[in-house]
Amino acid sequence: MxxxxxxxxxxxxxxxxxxxxxxxxxxxxxxxxxxxxxxxxxxxxxxxxxxxxxxxxxGLYNCHTHAAMTLFRGFANDLALEDWLFNHIFPAERKLTPEIVYTGTQIAIAEMVASGTVAFSDMYFFMDEVARAADEAGVLANVSNAVIGMDRDTYDFHEDRVYAQSLNVLKSYHVNTGGRIRAEASIHGVYTSFAPAWKQVTDFAGENSLRLHIHLSETKTEQDNCVAAYGKTPARVFEEHGVFDLPVTAAHCVWATEEDMDILARHGVTAVHNPVSNLKLASGVAPVARMLAKGVNVAIGTDGMSSNNSHDLFEEIKIASILQKYAANDPTAAPALETLRMATVNGAKAQGRGDxxxxxxxxxxxxxxxxxxxxxxxxxxxxxxxxxxxxxxxxxxxxxxxxxxxxxxxxxxKTIDVEKALFDARRYQKIITH
Amino acid sequence: MxxxxxxxxxxxxxxxxxxxxxxxxxxxxxxxxxxxxxxxxxxxxxxxxxxxxxxxxxGLYNCHTHAAMTLFRGFANDLALEDWLFNHIFPAERKLTPEIVYTGTQIAIAEMVASGTVAFSDMYFFMDEVARAADEAGVLANVSNAVIGMDRDTYDFHEDRVYAQSLNVLKSYHVNTGGRIRAEASIHGVYTSFAPAWKQVTDFAGENSLRLHIHLSETKTEQDNCVAAYGKTPARVFEEHGVFDLPVTAAHCVWATEEDMDILARHGVTAVHNPVSNLKLASGVAPVARMLAKGVNVAIGTDGMSSNNSHDLFEEIKIASILQKYAANDPTAAPALETLRMATVNGAKAQGRGDxxxxxxxxxxxxxxxxxxxxxxxxxxxxxxxxxxxxxxxxxxxxxxxxxxxxxxxxxxKTIDVEKALFDARRYQKIITH
Missing domain, CATH: 2.30.40.10 (Urease, subunit C, domain 1)
Known part of the structure; x- marks a missing residue:
């Protein structure tokens, strides 16, 4: 041995x-x-x-992250969603460079390995830099860069920089790391793109045998607007467009209806529960116990650090459990072993590593x-x-x-130069917010 | 310096x-x-x-503890309340001795000082042993042993062992520790004693200038049963019996009505929020933002370790904040500084140490x-x-x-022999559950 x-x-x-x-x-x-x-x-x-x-x-699985957002930790919190996103986060994100994303991801991975997480499913910009940081650190990572295509009729995935980054990760990491680092395809959400984009991304994922990472039913506004626009819920819309014919990881599912949960179960979609982020942004409490009862694979995530602000999965495990007890008005709900399973067995399954x-x-x-x-x-x-x-x-x-x-x-x-990463993070902190 | x-x-x-x-x-x-x-x-x-x-x-203030219950950490969790309490906790508590409570309190204090807590308000058996552990460890503690008097007409506080323990703490610690260790009087709750006991305890507290520590409106059952028995809420009942004429720390207040909160504010009662315990036991979410808005002094506590199971107040601070955002459907609710104030300024006030x-x-x-x-x-x-x-x-x-x-x-x-305390705790673990 x-x-x-x-x-x-x-x-x-x-x-x-x-x-x-x-x-x-x-x-x-x-x-x-x-x-x-x-x-x-x-x-x-x-x-x-x-x-x-x-x-x-x-080792624990963190199945929904925007890892490099560690660099926004404690930046513009306690604000209303619109103010936070449009006046603070989006302007700051426009200043991101590949180098900044690399360092932000390093910090996140350092946090993760120090708190027992060995794997993360990331959705962020410059996914090839995320892959590089994860590869060097020696962790497991499924990385993606979400497609956002508000130009309904003219969106061309092959002209999106996401396409080139995805090919780069496929070429440089899939085989070379023995599957340790994997590319995923990603659709940001039902409210930030349209059917032509969904088809191109799912086609690309299908051709390359990739899993798909999406946001789904995070807020009531998203759910209501989707029903207003399409006459059906986000889960129904994605099902009808063939998105769920792929293996999918769907973050949040806070507002999933009974029918939505049946759809997720039927297609083997993993729902990722992010209890801290959902509470902190006042999104709601996901129906985790109901989803599990219906046979949905439920995993756990931290979401990004501007809405959490910690990558410690043990915190999510505890809060996931006690929150379900509260929501179900039943202290026997979400027992400890079941919640641990979400952060281990179910997480591995969500990354295609269940065997x-x-x-x-x-x-x-x-x-x-x-x-x-x-x-x-x-x-x-x-x-x-x-x-x-x-x-x-x-x-x-x-x-x-x-x-x-x-x-x-x-x-x-053992694998990350943390002193350098902290030094760089403090340097970039000034750049992205000035 | x-x-x-x-x-x-x-x-x-x-x-x-x-x-x-x-x-x-x-x-x-x-x-x-x-x-x-x-x-x-x-x-x-x-x-x-x-x-x-x-x-x-x-230093942080943990304003509602049953510190020695560290010895029940991870014992019989994830159970229905009645099963948990009557079949597991109560039988185990009958095996407690002064020595066991001393060790359990030591473990709790070690956890507390290692996680930034310098003060706790305890309600448990053998309060003189709690005082001894706290004194030796060098922390601040307001200690009490709750009066439980189900014998409505014959209850005699002077024959309750709580009386002798209270005098012991008064005599041995109040002056000798420069007020660092203080006795408090305590009524367990509106559902575990009756008016004659309340009068005797409040008289005793008044005569000795003691603060009072109680449970209040923790569960819907408590609230409903009280209204059924007295035609009014626990806060109304205690107000009418003069309990709130003393300085009072009231743990939980989950089901406090608008009128109850007005009563608390009017009498300067401190409401202690225990978010983890309230979620884990499916008690509910206390109306913290409403109480603060009405001018109630709201502090934070961990409650006992069988319903938490951590004395880390930073966890309570975070959960208190994000839970209020969720409950108020407003991410600007319970901003960080306000929640920190609950664990510091408001806690000191709750212990009579605000100046x-x-x-x-x-x-x-x-x-x-x-x-x-x-x-x-x-x-x-x-x-x-x-x-x-x-x-x-x-x-x-x-x-x-x-x-x-x-x-x-x-x-x-620096002040606790932790190796010995851990050794003793593992030894007592076997005694109390066999």
Whole structure:
């Protein structure tokens, strides 16, 4: 073995035995080569880590991000949506360059690996720079740049810079990273483009076997305007235009109707729940429990940092759970293990990685996070799953591995020059807001 | 000076200048002896701390806790309220001893000081043990043991063990700690006792100049049952029985009516908002914005660890803010500075410490928390107040001081033997649930 965790509490997320106590988990050639709950004979390993009072979990999936927006963290918050977007965010985004997006993404990834996230699904400008930052950092990333085409009749995807960036990611990363970095196609939303754009993007995605990342039913205004314009909901509109014939990740789904949820379930669309962003922007509470009951694959995301402002998925996990309890008026709703599943198993599925990541099982990639439970904030520990969902935060992460490679350990970043990234971020901060 | 923070961003919470950049803050004899925003000549100091990329804030106030319930962290969660309370929590609480409550409180205080909290208002059994743990740890605490008197006609406060404990705290701590540890009187709630008990407890509080800590309008069931039994709301009932003639801290107030809020405002009652607990137990969302608008002093609390399960007040601050935005359907509601005020200024007021703590001002006690903003999760920092409310967590605390004494610094506890407390907690964990 390259690495062996001994006497660790392992949250496998496997249905038959989601928690193994005193487990041994071995890593070899980037994959989980051994996982046993019994005190079997320990194999030889180049490095052995004592797992006493530690909990090993599958690395978390953040399935809806605009990572480079870390550079807008704490910029123009607590404002009305229109004021915020048109007077602050859009003007600032016009100043973005490839270099700025690269640094913003680096900061985001540093936050993520330090808080237990190994994978993110990004939608932002200069997706080839996002891919570069993610590749260098060693994480998993599905990257996209959303098509916005308000020129209904003349929009030409091949003239959109998104097209060239997508080809660049396909060419430079898909194969070279062993599928670790993947391009996705993206339609920003039903309210920012029209049928001709949707057809071109879905055709492109189909031809290149890409997944599709969209925003769906985030606000009541979006939902109402769509019904006014098309006589039907965004989910219905996209279904009828063949968008859901592709594998789709749909962010938000706050205002999804019962029929919308049936559509999502029928087409295997992943709904990404972003509870903090939805509360902070006063968008609403997504019907997560209903979607799960209908068989929709629900994953979790943080959304961008101007509407959150943290990439710590443990925060989203806790809030997702307690918010559903409140919304359902039922403290048994959204139990801890189910919410953890959204951030692991369901996330991996949303990235097309369900058969290789998201659980602790032999043969799966060693996408692992070791949590330190030996602290006042996690003691006592009656149930490690409850501890993870309700008490732990990203700051309790001791070690993060992706495909067997250690990306972060006890405060040290192994693949990112954080000092330089912080320096650059502070420099760019002045540029984008002046 | 005993201690000088140089070039620090100081969140003073003073109305005229809530944020000072490049400030110098000097501590002498337990108090803030100097605070200046300009680059005045730095005085001599025994220790100087460079505040570059650091933010100094008033220590946080957690105004509703059952601290020793840390020992039930992750025990029997995700259950229906009745099942949870009667089949799990109550049987476990019957096994509590003074020693167990002492250790549980120690663990809670360790969590608190490590996450920036310097003061808590506790309501639990063996309040003299809570006082002892708080005194030794060096924090501020208002401690109480709630009177529960279901024997309507025969209840005798002087025969309640709460009486003896209260006298013990009064005698041993009030003067000896310079008011750092204070006894409070407590009525558990309108549904767990009757008028004769209320009169005896309020008389006792009046005679000894004590504040009163109660639960109020936490659940719809409580509110409805009270109206059914008395023909009026819990706030009306307590007002008519003279309870609000004392200075009162009322936890929850989730179901407070417009008239109830007027009553709270009129009597200067502090309403303590516990957003995580209220969501997790599906109690509801307190009308915080309405209460503030009516002039109610609203503070923040975590409630007990079986319904939270974290003492990190930064989490409550963030959730309090984004939850009000959602509830008000207005992203400008509950702006960051207002929510921070709830956890500082308003909390100090709720403990009767408003003229000596809760802000950074000369002559006030040096109840201070130094936050480390030099990390990916807090960079860039356009606005430190937004950073504190939406991005920071307790894990970003570099140093916590209470009355000028350092209680915690960079992972080290200066006043608590945490190793022993964790060892004891794991030992007691087995006792209370077997």
């Amino acid at each position: 390259d690495l062996l965790f001994k006497n660790v509490t392992a949250i496998t997320m496997m249905p038959e035995a989601p928690v193994l106590y005193n487990a041994q988990v071995g890593v070899k050639d980037g994959k989980i080569a051994l996982i046993t709950g019994a005190s079997a004979l320990a194999p030889a390993a180049r490095r052995v880590i004592d797992g006493t009072n530690k909990v090993l979990i599958p 290789e990541s998201g659980v602790l099982a032999e043969g799966y990639y060693a996408d692992l996070v070791l949590m330190d439970f030996d602290s006042p904030r996690l003691t006592p520990c009656f149930d490690p799953v409850l501890g993870l969902a309700y008490s732990a935060t990203g700051r309790d992460v001791a070690m993060t591995l992706c495909r067997g490679k250690i990306l972060y350990e006890n405060g040290e970043y | 005993d201690l000088l923070f140089k070039n620090v961003t100081a969140i003073t919470m003073m109305p005229e200048a809530p944020v000072l950049y490049n400030a110098q803050v000097g501590v002498k004899d337990g108090k803030i002896a100097l605070i200046t925003g300009a680059s005045a000549l730095a005085p001599a100091a025994r220790r100087v701390i460079d505040g570059t990329n650091k933010v100094l804030i008033p 000596e703590s809760g802000v950074l001002a000369e002559g006030y006690y040096a109840d201070l928390v130094l936050m480390d903003f030099d990390s990916p999760r807090l960079t860039p920092c356009f606005d430190p107040v937004l950073g504190l409310a939406y991005s920071a967590t307790g894990r970003d605390v570099a140093m916590t001081l209470c009355r000028g004494k350092i209680l915690y610094e960079n992972g080290e506890y």
